[in-house]
Amino acid sequence: MANRYESHSDEELFFLHRDGDPGAMAELLERYRRPVMTYLVRTVSDRGLAEEVFVDTFLALHQASAAYQAQGAFRSFVFRIARNRAVSALRRTPERIKRLSSSIEAVPDDDRRPRLQLVHGGVGPERSTGARRQLRAVEEALNALPERHRTALLLFNVEGVPYPEIAQILDVPLGTVKTWIHQARKGLKKQLGDAFSDVGR
Amino acid sequence: MDDWTGSDSQIDALIADLPTYDAPDAAIAAVLSAVAAERAPAPVRPLRWPLLAAAAAALIAVGFGAATLRPEPPPALTIKGAAAPLVTPATVALGLSVLRDGAPVALQPGQQAQASDSVLLRYTTDRAGFAYLFRADGADVEVFHGVAAPAGTHHVTADGQVLGYPLQGLEGAQRFGLAWTAEPWPAGPEGPTPPTDLVAALSGGLDRDARLDADVGLVSVDVAALEVASP
Numbered sequence: 001m002a003n004r005y006e007s008h009s010d011e012e013l014f015f016l017h018r019d020g021d022p023g024a025m026a027e028l029l030e031r032y033r034r035p036v037m038t039y040l041v042r043t044v045s046d047r048g049l050a051e052e053v054f055v056d057t058f059l060a061l062h063q064a065s066a067a068y069q070a071q072g073a074f075r076s077f078v079f080r081i082a083r084n085r086a087v088s089a090l091r092r093t094p095e096r097i098k099r100l101s102s103s104i105e106a107v108p109d110d111d112r113r114p115r116l117q118l119v120h121g122g123v124g125p126e127r128s129t130g131a132r133r134q135l136r137a138v139e140e141a142l143n144a145l146p147e148r149h150r151t152a153l154l155l156f157n158v159e160g161v162p163y164p165e166i167a168q169i170l171d172v173p174l175g176t177v178k179t180w181i182h183q184a185r186k187g188l189k190k191q192l193g194d195a196f197s198d199v200g201r
Numbered sequence: 202m203d204d205w206t207g208s209d210s211q212i213d214a215l216i217a218d219l220p221t222y223d224a225p226d227a228a229i230a231a232v233l234s235a236v237a238a239e240r241a242p243a244p245v246r247p248l249r250w251p252l253l254a255a256a257a258a259a260l261i262a263v264g265f266g267a268a269t270l271r272p273e274p275p276p277a278l279t280i281k282g283a284a285a286p287l288v289t290p291a292t293v294a295l296g297l298s299v300l301r302d303g304a305p306v307a308l309q310p311g312q313q314a315q316a317s318d319s320v321l322l323r324y325t326t327d328r329a330g331f332a333y334l335f336r337a338d339g340a341d342v343e344v345f346h347g348v349a350a351p352a353g354t355h356h357v358t359a360d361g362q363v364l365g366y367p368l369q370g371l372e373g374a375q376r377f378g379l380a381w382t383a384e385p386w387p388a389g390p391e392g393p394t395p396p397t398d399l400v401a402a403l404s405g406g407l408d409r410d411a412r413l414d415a416d417v418g419l420v421s422v423d424v425a426a427l428e429v430a431s432p
Contacts (some may be wrong), residue, residue, distance in 0.1 A: 003325065003354060023352050025236055026329060029229050030353035037224040047222075054224050058232040062239070138215045157216040185212045192205040 003027070010074035018065040029058060035159055036082050042154055043086045045143050053089050057082045075161065076168045083151055083169060090147070141191035149184035152177055223358055226348045233329055233351055291421040292327040295334075295379040300365075313428045316372070319365030320427070322346075324379045325354045331385045333393055336366065337376040337403040337424070347386065347393045371429045376403070378424040396420060 005013060005027035017024035036057065040050040060081050068077070142150055148170065155161040155169065163181075167174045298305040299318040308314060322334055334346040334357065345366065346357050357364045366377070386393040399420055 003327075020240070022237075023328070026229075026233055026351040027353060029224075029232060029351060030355075033224040033229060034221055038221040041222045042219075050222075051225060051228050054228050055231050055235075059235055062232075062236050134215075135219065138219060142216070142219075153216065157213050158219070158221075185209050188212055188215075189205045189207065192207075193203045 011070045014061075014065060014068055014074055015070075017062070018068060025058075025062065028061075032078055036078060038158060039079065039151075039154055040082060040086055042139075042142060042158075043083070043147065043151060044090055049089055050086075053082070053085050056089075057085045060085060072168050073165055075159075076165050079155065079159075079161070080169045080171075087147065137192055138188070141188045144191055145184055145187050149180045149187060152180040153184035153188075156181055226350055229351050230329065230349045291330060291381045291383075291419075293332075293379055293381045293421045293423050294325045295377065295423040295425050296323045296325075297321070297377060297425045297427060298323065308425075308427050311426050311428060313430050314368055315430055316368050316370070319367045320377065321363060321365045322357050322377060322379075323354065324423075326350060326352055326381050326421075328352045331382050333380045333382070333386065333395065335378050335380065335395065337378060342395050342400050342403055344386075344393045344395055349385075368429050372431055373429060374426060375429055376424050376426045378403070378422055381421040383419055 005016075005023060008016065008024075008027075010028065010031065013024045013028050017028065033054075037050060037054055040053050040057075041047060044050050044053060057078070061078060064077075064081070142154075145153070152166055152170065155166050156163070161169070163174055163177050166177045170177065172180075297308040298321045299308060299314050300306070300321070305321055308320075314320065324332060324334070326332060329349075329351045332346075332348055332350040332355065333344050335342050335344045337343075348355075368375070380395065380399060386395060399422065402422075403424075
């Protein structure tokens, strides 16, 4: 069954939403739910807070729809709002920040045949203990970075956002983005020393 | 502690390899509910923070298990094909696939799968509501997944990781189904309780693309069959 919104760009969908289309926002949410949520979880390091900021971000997006003029990629617009909301949330509730650790969602066994089980993607049971330890070390090293460095690196690596667009999202010069990403990588190498002592040689 | 001597591209690969996270369906529903409430006719007494209040109320009132959606009440319902006024049911579709060499391969209706396979389910709805996935074996209906879902295409996931239904222990013809409903099913001892009309229809061989007048309101159903090979 075809989704009638599939052929629309993000910008077109947002204009449709602005004009009252009842399904356009749902399609945008479907496209951005995972990238925005992943970015927010890694930024605020608290799953519950990330979910609140997620809702806050898309409500802010809705409120901004009347004035939207498609200057730059819609993705930049979304992540800019998400980042601003995340930074505000971090300032308001520093006591809620906690270490983010990798976890595998295990479907509890019962006496009958198992139902849904993990089959694909993420940190799965098939990974070795060493690999999981290294992933946890990477997450903790990311959490230790300054927010601006972490954000620049995540947008580049996880979302594949090009440098000029990151500069738009963060409202800084292009050179600053490159510096922040360089400093983020440097900071990670410094943190990862022991955990990866047998990798990369 | 010495710095790690890996390259920048190795750092980038480590970052790219981190798990991703999905927003819970309750958060999606909260956004859509708040937007719908804000677009509805203004209340007599204006709210100070209508959007945030609506979203907060939606999140608090129902938690993260199943956000309550308030679509417009459906008109009079009918069983598809009966001589009765047409309704506007949801359009739903269910697709099944299995992993082959790590990649999902779509199963055609009635196609054979192995008992060692796990079935991946992909479903599409054209409006927000409650989506339930079930396996029907004669009169036995097992509901194994139920979420509040916005319009669009969905996979069965938990924390960004895809889940599948293992076929181990099953044999012969199996029917997997998607049921969409505007109101949540009541919770039973073994999960959501499907309406008796649906169970009866499945027992009678309900096939693809049906609409039912059920005891909890409109239900749109799509069923996909597969054959599990004998071990």
